[in-house]
Amino acid sequence: MNVAQKPEQLLDLLKEHENGLAELYKSYSEIFLEYKDFWQELAIEETRHAQWLDNLKTKIESGAGCFIIERFPINAIKTSLNFVNQCIGKAYEPDFQHINALSTALHLEEALIEKKYFEVLQGDGSDVKDTFDKLSADTQQHFLKIKQLWEQTGPMS
Numbered sequence: 001m002n003v004a005q006k007p008e009q010l011l012d013l014l015k016e017h018e019n020g021l022a023e024l025y026k027s028y029s030e031i032f033l034e035y036k037d038f039w040q041e042l043a044i045e046e047t048r049h050a051q052w053l054d055n056l057k058t059k060i061e062s063g064a065g066c067f068i069i070e071r072f073p074i075n076a077i078k079t080s081l082n083f084v085n086q087c088i089g090k091a092y093e094p095d096f097q098h099i100n101a102l103s104t105a106l107h108l109e110e111a112l113i114e115k116k117y118f119e120v121l122q123g124d125g126s127d128v129k130d131t132f133d134k135l136s137a138d139t140q141q142h143f144l145k146i147k148q149l150w151e152q153t154g155p156m157s
Helices: 007-031 033-061 074-091 098-115 126-153
Strands: 066-068 121-123
Touching (some): 007 033, 007 098, 033 098, 033 126
């Protein structure tokens, strides 16, 4: 078990990643007006996730009886965040289609699930564990919502 030496930095990056996803989904809501509500709902939820991570950081700093396990290098989160920022720019390219937005979002949410981004905390604080469980469950729900719309839309739409 590798206890993170800079837990605040890890939580800040995870928060920044959630805010990046919120910005990406907000961009999609502005571009694909037919699906505006769908993307706005996801953006709002990602913003809420960032707030949860910020609250969690405060709890950890106040000694909530938990610690961060560094399951993956901080650079992996930075790389993913850079990818999200690149995706925001690509969204505004003239040939970008809704199926591309869905595929990108599906890929990002699936990566969060596969990498178990939200399984980085351990300790005695049940509220801390609950926060990460909710983040994980919400990410799973995002994946399923996006996948369902992706399957309905299909590559020819």
